[in-house]
Amino acid sequence: MTDHSKIVVFGGTGLVGSAILRKLVEKGYKNILATYHRSPITDHRSLITFIQIDLTNQQSVADFFKTHRPEYVFLAAAKVGGIWANNVYRADFIYQNLQIQNNVIHQSYLNEVKKLLFLGSTCIYPKNCPQPIKEEYLLTGELEYTNEPYAIAKIAGIKMCESFNLQYGTNFISVMPTNLYGENDNFDLEKSHVLPALIRKIHLGKCLEENNWNEIRRDLNKRPIEGVDGNAPKDEILRILDKYGIKITESDQLSVISDHFSAHYSPITDHRSQLTDHSSPITDNSSPITIEVWGTGKPKREFLWSDDMADACVFIMENVDFKDVISDQLSVNSKQLTTHSSPLTDHSSLFTVYRSQITEIRNTHINIGTGKDISIKDLAYLIKDIIGFRGGFYFNTSKPDGTMRKVTDVSKLHSLGWRHSIELKEGIERVYRWYLK
Numbered sequence: 095m096t097d098h099s100k101i102v103v104f105g106g107t108g109l110v111g112s113a114i115l116r117k118l119v120e121k122g123y124k125n126i127l128a129t130y131h132r133s134p135i136t137d138h139r140s141l142i143t144f145i146q147i148d149l150t151n152q153q154s155v156a157d158f159f160k161t162h163r164p165e166y167v168f169l170a171a172a173k174v175g176g177i178w179a180n181n182v183y184r185a186d187f188i189y190q191n192l193q194i195q196n197n198v199i200h201q202s203y204l205n206e207v208k209k210l211l212f213l214g215s216t217c218i219y220p221k222n223c224p225q226p227i228k229e230e231y232l233l234t235g236e237l238e239y240t241n242e243p244y245a246i247a248k249i250a251g252i253k254m255c256e257s258f259n260l261q262y263g264t265n266f267i268s269v270m271p272t273n274l275y276g277e278n279d280n281f282d283l284e285k286s287h288v289l290p291a292l293i294r295k296i297h298l299g300k301c302l303e304e305n306n307w308n309e310i311r312r313d314l315n316k317r318p319i320e321g322v323d324g325n326a327p328k329d330e331i332l333r334i335l336d337k338y339g340i341k342i343t344e345s346d347q348l349s350v351i352s353d354h355f356s357a358h359y360s361p362i363t364d365h366r367s368q369l370t371d372h373s374s375p376i377t378d379n380s381s382p383i384t385i386e387v388w389g390t391g392k393p394k395r396e397f398l399w400s401d402d403m404a405d406a407c408v409f410i411m412e413n414v415d416f417k418d419v420i421s422d423q424l425s426v427n428s429k430q431l432t433t434h435s436s437p438l439t440d441h442s443s444l445f446t447v448y449r450s451q452i453t454e455i456r457n458t459h460i461n462i463g464t465g466k467d468i469s470i471k472d473l474a475y476l477i478k479d480i481i482g483f484r485g486g487f488y489f490n491t492s493k494p495d496g497t498m499r500k501v502t503d504v505s506k507l508h509s510l511g512w513r514h515s516i517e518l519k520e521g522i523e524r525v526y527r528w529y530l531k
């Protein structure tokens with residue numbers, strides 16, 4: 095890529111897309127287009143032109159490519175959500191994701207895009223695969239039920255990139271990011287992922303604890319919950335917060351006891367200290383607020399700061415070609431591949447090499463992560479400490495846990511020359527500062 099290459103970021107308003115845009119601007123790229131679907135553009139950068147498009151519409155995508163002729167494509171547009179949304183909106187998740195990726199990948203091929211980066215996700219690996227997750231575990235076992243439709247769509251996207259590369263010699267790379275978090279994350283309590291949901295719930299819990307109604311109303315005006323905004327009466331606000339697990343615990347409703355009592359706060363002096371059920375722990379102190387966390391809190395997850403993820407995406411776009419991720423699978427070494435008579439990224443040479451080797455090429459995607467995981471329970475306590483919330487947690491074991499452990503093996507990424515730089519605590523501090531703005 096040169097400074098003036100025509101680069102398109104599909105999904106430029108999303109968590110990943112906006113982070114990729116920041117990175118591209120930071121690195122001095124000057125010819126950048128971004129697309130959005132419904133979100134208002136709040137983040138104006140004069141160097142970037144935003145275009146509204148529904149990527150599920152085949153004709154609109156074809157027209158877009160004809161008009162704008164991109165050279166490099168980041169496909170960061172997708173229908174994305176947490177466990178609940180994936181489980182309930184199953185049809186939307188499979189249909190919209192298949193449509194978006196079919197349209198963009200096919201048009202990238204027809205319009206001779208030089209390189210495309212497709213975003214998969216580590217949640218599409220089999221639910222019980224060995225840990226840490228290696229690229230080769232894809233399609234080796236049963237998928238997690240809650241996000242099966244989404245996973246099937248994403249796997250189709252990866253196979254589509256791989257197949258176009260093998261048949262037509264395109265240079266389409268798929269990456270498998272772990273859970274991401276960062277600026278422009280989705281804090282909608284109905285649909286968000288665990289980390290932003292916990293940040294918002296714990297923040298609102300702290301506001302309730304401090305009787306800070308100005309901030310509660312500001313928060314709800316910015317992000318209404320089920321249409322309830324900051325102008326609603328207190329009762330209605332309390333009802334909606336309660337529905338989403340930010341609860342004022344009446345003393346006569348308590349049925350559980352603290353197992354994580356913090357030394358920083360005064361000891362429990364009321365009847366709660368006499369209760370003995372440890373099955374659903376609440377951290378407790380003088381605060382009357384508890385935050386509901388879905389599941390047992392035991393599943394372990396890995397989190398990557400979205401700007402690190404963007405850095406990895408741009409690094410791969412700049413430095414990694416399809417031939418680099420398959421050289422170990424062909425029975426020729428990478429030296430022979432790169433000295434092949436014509437460049438491997440043209441539409442015939444890779445195909446020729448592939449056919450002449452008569453070998454199977456799979457799992458050409460690249461994991462992107464930190465290689466480190468944390469339990470949901472420890473994550474909740476980490477966020478609690480960062481935000482300064484004094485209340486406790488209620489782990490609602492009637493809600494699904496999802497896969498028990500998910501951490502990526504990032505050795506392929508490391509061998510390609512990239513490593514993460516922001517650790518979880520620093521990332522949460524940053525995203526909380528951003529959230530408060």
Ligand SMILES: NC(=O)c1ccc[n+]([C@@H]2O[C@H](COP(=O)([O-])OP(=O)(O)OC[C@H]3O[C@@H](n4cnc5c(N)ncnc54)[C@H](OP(=O)(O)O)[C@@H]3O)[C@@H](O)[C@H]2O)c1
Pocket residue numbers: 104105106107108109110111129130131132133134147148149150169170171172173174190194213214215216270271272273274275278279280287
């Ligand atoms: N977030 C994570 O933790 C994570 C982890 C692993 C992988 N990924 C992958 O990274 C990619 C981006 O995820 P994200 O978290 O950035 O999602 P996101 O914040 O929800 O952003 C999605 C983007 O896609 C756009 N979009 C959705 N439907 C569209 C449509 N029909 N037409 C045009 N644009 C559409 C959205 O536009 P509007 O905002 O205008 O609607 C938005 O810009 C996805 O492929 C996801 O699987 C994400």
